[in-house]
Amino acid sequence: MKNIYNRILAFYNTIEGKIAFYPTLLAFIGVNFAFAMAALEDRGVSNYLLDYFPQLILQDGDTALTIISTCIGGLISMMVFSFSMVMLLLSQASSNFSPRLLPGLISDRKNQVILGTYLATILYMIFILFSIEPEDKKYTLPGLSIIIGIVLTVVCLAAFIYFIHNMSQSIQISNIIDKIYIQSKKRLQENIDQETQNDPELSKNFPDTSGWHSYKSSKSGYFQNISLKNIAEICDEHDTRIHLTVPKGFFILSDANFITSEKELDELTVEKITSNISFSKDELVRDNYILAFKQITEIAVKAMSPGINDPGTCINAIDYLTELFALRMKKNNTGVLVNDGKAQIKISIVTFEELAYNVMASLRTYCKHDPIIVQKLIWMLSYLKEQVAEDTSYNEVIIRELGVLLKESKVAFDTNIDIEKVADMAEKV
Secondary structure, eight states, rough: HHHHHHHHHHOOOOOTTTTTHHHHHHHHHHHHHHHHHHHHHHTTHHHHHHHOOOGGSBBBHHHHHHHHHHHHHHHHHHHHHHHHOOOOOOOOHHHHHOOHHHHHHTTTTHHHHHHHHHHHHHHHHHHHHHHHOOTOOTTOOOOOHHHHHHHHHHHHHHHHHHHHHHHHHHHHHHHHHHHHHHHHHHHHHHHHHHHHHHHHHHHTTTOOOTTTTTEOOOOOOOEEOHHHHHHHHHHHHHOOEEEEOOOSSSSSTHHHHHHHEOEEEEHHHHHHHOOOOOOOOSSSSTOOOOHHHHHHHHHHHHHTTTTTHHHHHHHHHHHHHHHHHHHHHHHHSSEEEETEEEEEEEOOOOHHHHHHHHHHHHHHHHHHHHHHHHHHHHHHHHHHHOOOSSTTHHHHHHHHHHHOOOHHHHOOEEEOHHHHHHHHHHHHH
16 A cells, blocks of 8 residues: 555655646636536526626627637637747746756746636636527526636636746746755755754664665666655564665666675565656756766856856856855765664665766866856865864865866966965965
8 A cells, every 4th residue: 555655645646747637627626616516507507696786687698709719819829928938938948058957947846837727717617618509698698607717717816926026036047056956955955954853873783785685677767766664674584684776866777786785685576666666758957966066167168168157146056056065065975874763775876976076076177267167166165164063074175176176277277366366365275
């Protein structure tokens, strides 16, 4: 039962990020609402409304048909325009910033709900249209259904105005970076809080897994999430410990070694473990904070390309990277998951050294010719050096990256004044 629940949850998490999820759901609600209103009309709800609020009831069927047809045509035009704006946003974000941003932009729930509201209202109005005849008089018209349709149309107009506002905000790179930062900060803080609640000795005493039994993955995709409690129960049942050799957010190849166990496991048990691990074809920041470093770094690098030439965006990206690195320094490099006071599961992680190198290598390669950006990177490393790190080796990584940055930038600079300026700033670190 738990495996079925986890699979349903994993399926829901997968489809929730699709652009058609909420529009489809709301469209289904709109159709069912139309049938519900038809049932109420059969019970004479409009006759009751006619007795107490006759001003709200239309006088003839021709007028009702004209109003409903006009609303449907206008809503279809708005929906087409809105979808066109979404596609324009995705195209511009992909070309100007980074293709990695597309899953996060597509999964914007606000835009999905607005588009779903359009679609639900259109379908509702179409089904209501079926129940109107031109020769109908006011006492046979579905008066309440028509009024609700008009109200829904007004709601769609208000939603369209908000949609324009939301799209104008979404296209701004500062808001895109800020959204990525907030999601990654939340995810990273959850990992840090989980570590602080556990006994650090449990993580330090996890044994070496190099000689353990290895098992291959029968699936492929990005390692997204894991059901800790279910796998912990499997470990209790077989009196073993598990090590997942690929970090979360990385792509798992089919038939590649992915699971190692302290004790030998049968094929059925390995399949149970795999069923409690969700794989995805997309990468989402809310599931893997490492992706935020990749996305923000790619935005900074793209901003410094000759075609974009936007050093201001690069500086903003470095500011957000500085905050994320400072938060990452509060996390250790063990990757051991503790459940009910037992350290039974370990997941390979991207260490601080690897993360710092991957980010700085890209920034050095594409930004070392700009003295202003180099000074900003020196400031970032200087700030990180002053932070209290969970692991003392983090400062060694920062000092090493600073030395490489200075060496590369001095070669790339064309004037002595730039070299002297950067050198003087580095001496203060």
